[in-house]
Amino acid sequence: MKRSLGYIKAFVLVVIICLLYGFAEKRHKSRGISEVRVQFTDSENLYVTEEVVNKLLIQNKAAVSSIDKETLDLNRVESLLNQHQMIENAEVYLTLDGKLEAIVSQRKPIGRVVGNSSFYLDKNGEIMPLSQFYSARVPLMFGFDGSNVSKAYAIISHIKKDDFLNRHVTGINRLKGDKYTLELREQDFELYFGDSSNVALKFNNFKAFYKKAQKENKLETYKKVNLQFGDQVVCTKK
Known part of the structure; x- marks a missing residue:
């Protein structure tokens, strides 16, 4: 009899614990x-x-x-x-x-289209609207719209990932035939990029040219720097 009473007490205790837990859980969820x-x-x-x-x-x-x-x-x-x-x-x-x-x-913008319609190009190559709270300091993009901006993604993305280019390149212009020129922060020569092929090679050539010309104090003597040939930099003097 005592043994049965012990089982009953244990069962009642388990039931009470379950009821208390359920009640506490319900109160917790309803808060x-x-x-x-x-x-x-x-x-x-x-x-x-x-x-x-x-x-x-x-x-x-x-x-x-x-x-x-x-x-x-x-x-x-x-x-x-x-x-x-x-x-x-x-x-x-x-x-x-x-x-x-x-x-x-x-989302992270890497370029800003300026024109009849203005918007950002984000790091994934997708169109991103301007923000009313903050204006990103990214290269300006001229001559673009929603139908052609993605074609310059490889160029803008490479600029964003490179510290040297990020410091010096302030803008990109789209020309006929999806050819591009770049604008520089401190130099007034025209930097002709050509199409969006061989992006890494063209930029590596440009950086090597820039550092060499800067060391020799010749940067201000150029009117146009052409990167379109990929394997070389062709310069026109003023």
Whole structure:
């Protein structure tokens, strides 16, 4: 009899524990979000602000405290963030203490088209709108539109990844036949690039030419520097 009573007590204790756990779990899920926190993955200037992300995080523009954890759809919130034109990727999760956190990676512009329509070209070669919060310091692109800007991606991308070119190249002009000239920060000679083939070779030749001519104080004597032949740099003096 005592043995049976012990089993009954143990069973009742398990039931009570399960009920308490279920009750605590339900209370936990029904609590509102205590805080929303946004973390950007880099320290660059923001093309989309924390305030904008906060508004996207809160479904139907409701107050944070009115959203309970059980009805919050994290996948939907993530999808809303990832649809934003300035965001490359977002991860959203809930912490144990009731905070809604978002880790946001911004899209990164590498060139800015200037003309009838103005927009950025991002690091993935896709069109990115201008931001109302910050203007990126990237090479300006003239003579481009949405139909042809991707053809210059190899050139702009190479410039962005090279410290020397990043310091010296300020713009790119599109000519007929998808040929290009580049604008330099400190020099007034025309830098003719030609088409977008052999990008690395052309730029390596240019850097070697520039450093040699700079050392010999000859940079200001040139009217045009032509890189289109790939294997050599052809210069025209003033």
